[in-house]
Amino acid sequence: MDPATGESFDSPQPTERSAIDHVITTAPLKWGTPIERARVLLRAAQLLRHRNDELAKIETRDTGKPFSETSTVDVVTGADVLEYYAHLVGGGGLNGEMIRLREDAWVYSTKEPLGLCVGIGAWNYPLQIALWKSAPCLAAGNSMIYKPSEFTQLHAQALSDIYLEAGVPSNVFNVVYGDGKVGAYLTSHPAIAKVSFTGQVSTGMKVAASAAGDLKYVTMELGGKSPLIILPDTDVEHAVDGAMMANFFSTGQVCTNGTRVFVQSDMVSAFEKRLLEKMKYVRSGDPMETATNFGPLISRLHYDKVIQYIKHGCDVDKAHLIYGGTKKPVMPTKLRDGFWVKPTIFSNCTDDMRIVQEEIFGPVMTILEYSTVDEVVARANATPLGLAAGVFTKDLNLAYKVVSQLEAGITWINTWGESPAEMSVGGWKKSGLGVENGKKGLEGWVQNKSTLVDMGGTVTTVFSETVDRAS
Ligand code: NAD
Numbered sequence: 001m002d003p004a005t006g007e008s009f010d011s012p013q014p015t016e017r018s019a020i021d022h023v024i025t026t027a028p029l030k031w032g033t034p035i036e037r038a039r040v041l042l043r044a045a046q047l048l049r050h051r052n053d054e055l056a057k058i059e060t061r062d063t064g065k066p067f068s069e070t071s072t073v074d075v076v077t078g079a080d081v082l083e084y085y086a087h088l089v090g091g092g093g094l095n096g097e098m099i100r101l102r103e104d105a106w107v108y109s110t111k112e113p114l115g116l117c118v119g120i121g122a123w124n125y126p127l128q129i130a131l132w133k134s135a136p137c138l139a140a141g142n143s144m145i146y147k148p149s150e151f152t153q154l155h156a157q158a159l160s161d162i163y164l165e166a167g168v169p170s171n172v173f174n175v176v177y178g179d180g181k182v183g184a185y186l187t188s189h190p191a192i193a194k195v196s197f198t199g200q201v202s203t204g205m206k207v208a209a210s211a212a213g214d215l216k217y218v219t220m221e222l223g224g225k226s227p228l229i230i231l232p233d234t235d236v237e238h239a240v241d242g243a244m245m246a247n248f249f250s251t252g253q254v255c256t257n258g259t260r261v262f263v264q265s266d267m268v269s270a271f272e273k274r275l276l277e278k279m280k281y282v283r284s285g286d287p288m289e290t291a292t293n294f295g296p297l298i299s300r301l302h303y304d305k306v307i308q309y310i311k312h313g314c315d316v317d318k319a320h321l322i323y324g325g326t327k328k329p330v331m332p333t334k335l336r337d338g339f340w341v342k343p344t345i346f347s348n349c350t351d352d353m354r355i356v357q358e359e360i361f362g363p364v365m366t367i368l369e370y371s372t373v374d375e376v377v378a379r380a381n382a383t384p385l386g387l388a389a390g391v392f393t394k395d396l397n398l399a400y401k402v403v404s405q406l407e408a409g410i411t412w413i414n415t416w417g418e419s420p421a422e423m424s425v426g427g428w429k430k431s432g433l434g435v436e437n438g439k440k441g442l443e444g445w446v447q448n449k450s451t452l453v454d455m456g457g458t459v460t461t462v463f464s465e466t467v468d469r470a471s
Contacts, residue, residue: 224387
């Protein structure tokens with residue numbers, strides 16, 4: 001369904017169980033040498049870049065995200081990761097170690113593929129998620145079965161076609177469609193070596209439990225409720241720009257969003273004044289128009305969820321609504337049935353409010369006042385989640401000190417949201433297990449093999465004929 005208009009369009013049907021089983025039995029458990037794989041994956045990255053706008057249009061249609069966003073972020077950040085891993089493995093990134101033990105003995109280690117792995121995606125960055133999983137998986141020599149979210153399936157065939165055209169052998173990258181039931185079948189299947197999952201914490205816990213049955217490897221990229229701390233020496237303009245990017249980009253449907261905005265008491269009124277002035281720059285509209293920078297929510301289901309949270313914020317939490325709310329924005333006729341919400345800001349929030357504690361995954365900013373640095377760090381960490389966190393200040397010494405105390409796997413200083421291929425990302429606490437991207441991201445797709453070679457010519461044994469007693 002097109003989130004911008006509410007109109008349905010054709011999307012792939014769930015894959016039959018027999019077809020999934022066929023993929024499982026025919027996918028190779030390893031392929032190519034590192035150089036061969038690098039060559040093929042670089043070709044795929046080139047095709048992605050060449051088809052950037054075509055792919056961005058598919059993403060915009062499927063997710064409702066503005067083309068201004070999909071054409072500059074979604075495809076590009078996926079292709080970057082593919083290039084990064086192609087170069088890494090082509091340049092020796094899968095080399096093991098060689099350790100000289102003695103004159104006539106040494107240990108060497110190799111990094112071996114895991115075999116057939118599963119990638120399960122969320123709907124907010126469909127193509128990017130598919131690439132963040134498949135790039136290191138394939139670069140390491142594994143095969144993958146990728147299941148996109150049932151809400152956003154259009155990118156998957158396009159990516160599969162690109163891999164084939166680039167020279168990835170058939171059955172190495174396989175797409176299956178369906179909802180959680182298909183996902184659960186894959187995660188519990190004994191032939192699967194690893195599950196890389198992106199989605200909600202509650203689903204991630206089920207997936208990890210299911211995968212644990214066979215002691216499968218897992219990577220879990222889950223939700224967050226991340227704190228963005230503005231120290232009082234920050235320029236108001238920077239603070240506002242950072243907070244807006246951390247809350248309203250992609251209509252707030254970003255896992256790392258900094259939705260708990262902590263502002264020092266003396267700065268709150270200046271911050272809110274400038275924030276409200278700048279909200280006019282959030283522009284809803286036809287997602288294909290270049291001026292549009294704010295799209296609809298992904299689905300009717302998610303729309304209802306976000307509206308319920310905003311209602312709860314007003315009626316139960318009694319937070320101070322200073323912008324937006326539950327009323328549908330006025331949209332042109334053809335967009336009236338889309339899942340549009342207003343970007344929403346609650347001021348004067350407290351830590352115990354539900355809208356402050358739970359991930360809404362929509363454009364809802366909560367502003368919290370604080371007095372001291374020690375206080376704000378303790379409050380920022382008072383959550384079972386630990387995906388992202390960040391601080392804005394001119395004092396880099398203090399920024400370093402604050403960040404070192406924040407309990408999160410992805411942290412930023414004076415910026416928010418950038419997640420380049422080189423940067424390993426993953427959540428702490430209930431926000432995840434393992435990392436994606438960067439050098440560390442490759443380690444999650446290989447298993448270590450250590451070999452001790454002894455050239456001494458004799459085998460040291462306790463089972464000899466004579467007993468050599470100590471005197
Ligand atoms: P979701 O958990 O509802 O679904 C994610 C995927 O899991 C879908 O493909 C779904 O079909 C599948 N699934 C559902 N039940 C399953 C089961 N029992 N076994 C196996 N698979 C199952 O998540 P969503 O609503 O699609 O995505 C939004 C969530 O994803 C948010 O919480 C967001 O924070 C998180 N997210 C995290 C990251 C990250 O990198 N940490 C990135 C993007 C999104």
